[in-house]
Every structure is written in C-alpha cells, then in structure tokens.
Amino acid sequence: MTYMANLSRRSFVIAGAAAGAGLALGFKLPFSPDLVRADDGTPEIDAWVVIRPDDTVVIRIMRSEMGQGTLTGLAQLVAEELECDWSKVTAEFPTPGENLARNRVWGESNTTGSRGIRESNEYVRKGGAIARVMLIQAAANAWNVPVSECSPANGLITHQPSGRSVTYGKVADAAAKLTPPADVPLTPTKDWKIAGKPLKRLDTPDKLVGKTKYGIDVRLPGMLYGAIAACPVFGGTLKSYDEATVRGMPGVQHVVRIGDFAVAVVADSWWRAKTALEALPVVWDEGKNVTVSDATIADFLKEGLDAEPTAVGNQAGDVRAAMAGAAKVVEAVYAFPYRIHAAVEPMNATALYTPERCEVWAPTQNGEDALRAAAQAAGLPLEKCDLHKTFVGGGFGRRGGPTDFVRHAVAVAKQVPGVPIKLLWSREEDTTHDTYHPITQCRMRAALDANNKLIGLHMRISGQSILASLAPARLQNGKDPIAFQSLNPGGAEGAFGYEVPNLLIDHAMRNPSIPAGFWRGVNSNHNALYVECFMDELAHATGENPLAFRLKYLKPKHAAVLQAAAAKAGYGTPAPQGVYRGLAQVMANASYVAACAEVSVENGRVMVRRMVGATNCGHAVNPELITRQVEGSFVYGLSSLLYGECTVRGGRIEQTNFDTWQVMRIDEMPKVDVVVMPDGEFWGGVGEPTISVAAPAVLNAVFAATGKRLRSIPIKESDLRSA
C-alpha cells in the first residue's frame, strides 16, 4: 500500500470550463462534467476518485492528518460507497488552491473542532457513490447490457446473467467521460462493509521507516533555513539588533525583521541560523505588558466573578429566587490555568516568494486559512499563491486557528525573493509564543431544597475569550458564543447535560495580554471540569452516590454514556485496595462522552491507575481509530492535570521547554478501556470530547481517595501531602 502527500507541486490538467473558474466562495457540490486528469494522466472519475489502469484507487482528502486518523476514516467512507478493493486504496491531499479553483469541490479543509468526519461524511460518501455509478455505467455500455444487470463488489463489476466481469481500472477511462448522476442513495450504516470496520491506518507504513514528510522535513533546491526570535513579552516590539555581530558567522546569509516584533536569521543550515540568532544582540521594547504576572491576572479574573456578565449562555427559571428560597446553598470557586500545546513538531513553514507567485509548504490543520494567510503576507492575490499541506506532527489546535507560522515564513521569504526559506521555531520559541489554553476562574453556586433536590444553579465563568484573542471578527456584539461550549441550552454541538429548573450560566470576559487559542477540547475543558467537579461536590453535600445524584438530573443521552463508563469500570462494586473512582460526563463536539477514573494517592502523589471512557459519537466510522483517540485524549488531558501550567512573570511565559513543562510519559500511562457506543442518530466528533472528562473524573476520584477537593489545577503534591 502506498499513499502520498506529494511535496512537489501537484497540478491537475483541467479540460473545459472548470479551469479558470476563479475563486467562487460558498460550498457547492459540483460533480463537474469536465474531464480532469491527475498528474500521471489518469482521468478522475469525480473529484474524490482516480482509478489507475492497475486498479489502484486514489482518494483525495481535503482535511488534514495530524494523527487523528481522519485521512483513513474519510477514505473508508469514500471506499464504502465506491465498493472498491480497500487493499488498493491510496490517499492524497489536494491543495487548497486547487480546491478554490474548482469551486471548493472538496468542501472544507478546516480540521479543528473534531469536525473532519462528522461534517464531511455526506459529501465524501456521495463522491464515492457517484463514481461507482459511473463505473458501472461504463461497464454496461461496453457490454451493451442494462445497468441493472451489473453489480459491483470489491472493485470488480460483474454482469450477472453472463458472468462476465471487469475491474474498475479497465473501465475508469470510459467512466470519467460520462455525465455524473445528479444524486445517488447512500448505503445504510447497517450494510457498511468498509466503513464502520476497525481497518488499519493508511499512513502507518511510512511512519515506521522515517518516510512521512512533516512540515519540518521539507527540502527544496537552494533552500535556506531561518530561526526566529520574537519579543518575549506579548505586545512588545523589536527595537533594534546589531547585524554586524553575526554577519561573518558560518553560513549566515541574511538577518531580517518580521513585522515590528520579531527578527530572523537566515543561514545555510538551521543550526547555523539558530547559533547566530543566539549571538545576535537584540533590543526589545517590552511595552506596557511587562508588569503582567500570575497575580495580576488572578486578580483581574477574580473581579469578574462578581461583576456584571458580558454574556448569558443558558438561562431558565429564576435562579435568584431559587437561591433565596433554598434550604441550603453550596458554593465553590475553581480556577484553570494557561497551557501550551507542545506538539512535538515545533512550529514551522517553508515559503518560496517571487513577485509573481508565492508557494508555502506547511503542517497546517486548516489549509484554506493558511493559504489566505500566505497570500495576505505575500501581498499577492489568492490565485497567485498555493499551499502544500504536509503531514502534521501534532496539531491540538495550535495549527488550526493561528496562522502565525505561515505568515512569518512568508514575511521572511519575501525579503529573500526566489529562495525557498524554511522557518523553524526552536522549542523555546514555540513554548513562549503559543496561543495558550485560555485562563478562567469559575464560581459555582447551587440551591438545594429541603429534600436535597437541586433546584437552582448559577455558574459564573470569568476569564479569557479565545475569539477575542484569535478571531475578534467572530465575536457577536462583544460576546464570545463559544465560551459556552458544553453549556448550551440545546443544539447539536455541546448542550448542558443537566435539567435544573432555575439555571443561569454567564460569562464575564476578562482578557489578559497572554494570547489565547484553541487547545484540544477548547472551552469544554474548563467548563466540564467546573460542572462535573461541582456535581460531585453536590452529591457529597446531599450524601448521595455521585452516579445516582447525577442520574436524577441528566438528560438521557448524557446519562447513557455515564452509565456505560460506570458499568465498564465496575463503579459501585469494590475497587482494588487503595484505589478510588471518580466520574464525569460532557457533551462536546456533537458527541456524548463520559469517563470513570481509578486513582490511588500515595504520599501526596496521584497515580491514575485506569481510565474508562465511553463515547456515543453517533456513527463510528472506524472503532479502532476512535478507541485510540480516546486513549490519546486522556493522555493529553491528564498530562495537563498533573503538570500543565504556564506561569506568567514580566509579561512573558516562564516555561521554555520540556524540562520546565513536564508531560506524561509511558511510566505514568494508566490502563485505558474504551466503550464505543454509537446510536446511529447523529454524527459526532471524536478527537476531542473525551479529553474534557479526564481531569474532572480524576479530581473526583482524588476526592474519594483523600476527602480533599482540588479546585485549582494542575495537581500539586503539596495539595495532598497530608492526605
């Protein structure tokens, strides 16, 4: 099996009107009648499918692959409808420029929010189904028999009455010339043969032999290497630097400004560029944010706990009256820190600029946004630019919303026209110039009646808006709608799970100078932690079992995953000696998920022994890939629960590398069991949702073990030493 993300500029030879169609916006689903040929001359059946004479099936994938398995899952969906031979499937990435030039025939490239499969499943399946119909038609035409007498299986078309058969590769050329059918029915889930199966990933073999090309691995003729240093204080600027000092150093070719806040050294190897950059005397104007610290940020957020809200996300009944009339009011204040993404592949992009054209090679989660950023930085129209997606060495949101790595690479390349420049961040630069998990605090307040029934809940989140930091144009009248992820009154994306008659969930936006960004799980991380830890507190306050207490108020789909996780973990049955359990549930990225954690605490040290995850993602396109995402999301969530905090002093992030920002390694990996329980009623995401239940489940287990409520993370040994 082979597959490619070809680094050479792949172009389609387009015959007919589609060529020059320009850059129409808005997604259409045109299965163009124009004959389009792949590089090797093989005609497309439709945009998704190219079948070579040797029966190799090339499936085009527009979403990015950063480990989550979308490349394989989407190919399975296309192949399911195509009814091809899976062992002959390969995949490739069209460029966003090609997508725009063809009226976005491949749909969205944005690979964030766990949306890769759930939001493109229908059009990619149609892409496969239409190609299948055309192939059968071509065979029927060749045999001069009715289509109804021909049936496909495993890449082979058989004329049933005569028993004649032909492979897809033999009729592909004829099929490509046919007019595509307007619409085709899709295979019901229960009849899936390729989709829904735990097939191996298409991208594994290359990853075993060092062949997979990530952004950092791009090599172009004549390429030079850039190392970047930006002002360590956010909002600060570059005053001056002394280029003469490094001019004579080995391999150094250029020293250039990036905007008003960064400098880059360009040399004939990255090590030489970085060595010279470290020797370069730079003077920064650190600006007004130099006084910002953990303490100033904490005070700023604390004030927001009692201030007028910026936005109300969910409201029912009269929470004030409920509090006034309560037999008991329970209150707790929580806090959630800044975190870095720390993808192991540091930020990078390679750009080649000439006054006529700009091309970029980048590990991006959003090819189209990255292309737009490149065009803007180049000062060229979109159609004079293109972006080549590479495999992504960890995304986690860092390479989705932000496009800084692309813009900066183009800014450098523009100053060295005609020479490809690979701009690579050092780990230290990556750590100190991230867009961080937003910082928030939260006050939870509950009203219980005389029968210990939960009659009112007020949740006040105070803190940072990702949109205000990264995409202010998406704010709505100054409000950040995604601040309420997993807390919404309803909707398909992330609804609050509990039925409480008097409810108020509001947000006081407080934006410190540290830039915030999308971080795997996004706002559901802190929202789920606040809700699920507090529900545990309420169960304790009412003397009820945390599972039974939750089930009184949870909506059915939320309850079902929680019960499944609890059952799989043996919740309610005796745990091994010294092991304690905790629960959490959430709806995020359109899926319902829950976790049961098993922990032990020894000398203040929390050891996570086992995590059980349950997910109802509606449809399970590859159950093994889903299981892996749950396992991996738990690691990402627990790493941060145990270690992940970026502290701020002097307006800058204090941590710089994996020595000062620890992550979980194999010795701390708990056993993970996963229940995949799709109910077939919707399409939900997989890459992120379970991350948000990892931390609260563990914190609730820690309470069960120690009687201590940890309301601020990461867990510090000192918090629990006396336990």
Next chain:
Amino acid sequence: MTALFINGKSHEVDVESNTPLLWVLRDTIGLTGTKYGCGIAQCGACTVHIDGVAARSCQVPVGTVGGRAITTIEALAQNGKLHPVQQAWLDFDVPQCGYCQSGMMMAVVALLKEKPKPTDADIDAAITNICRCGTYQRIRAAIHAAANAQKERP
C-alpha cells in the same frame, strides 16, 4: 571535514565540529526521519544508535562520532524487511501523528538489545520519550510483542 559512517555509508561533512549530529543528519545529509523536538535531550524524538547504543542526537557533537557506526530509522529495516519492532508497530498500528515514533522505535530497539524480554518496569525506566498523541498503551503492547517475536526467531 568530518568523516561519518551512517547507515553503512561514508559521508564527508563540512560543518563546525560542535554541530549536533541531529542537524547534520537532517540538514546536511537529508535523513529527515530523525526528528527535532526539544534540543535538550528531553523528548527523545532525535534518538539514533551510535555503535548500537541509543543516543539523543541533539546532544551529540558531530565531532565526537567520526568513524563510529551511526544508525537512523531509515536503516532499521534490512533488505526490505521491517525490524521486529517496526513490525510490531505496524501490527498494533501504534503511530498517530507519528512524529515521535522514529525516536521511540530506535529507543525500543536499543532496549531490546539490552533486555530481550523487558518487564513493564524495564519499559518505564528505559522509554522516556515523549508522545503528545498519547500512544503509550499501544507502545507498551507493541514492545512486548516485538520481544516475543525476537525470542521466537532462531
């Protein structure tokens, strides 16, 4: 000029002798399977073998390894046949993004040379590489499978 012996081939490189081996492999020779992750020997993405021993190549000055046998991920498979560790990684479909896995497999191959049947505790102590996708559960299973496969070989 430094003479290097990498994956069975000789190379002459003209770089400062304190240049980390990692960057010579990647930028000078073009063997990009070995990855940069941290530059301070914390993450293990740059792990290669020097005379059969795992080394974090970001901390190895190229001037110190002249004449020694350097092996990278590109040469782990021999004669078109995957190394048992690579085969186990394939069988368990271990990689997600895959970026750390070159270093991970090189570390595991070295471990199995030293301890052909490692215990979980041996794995915990020896495999300190970072995987941010969180493939550790699969890695552990694949290590045991590779150990068994190696044992069964004549």
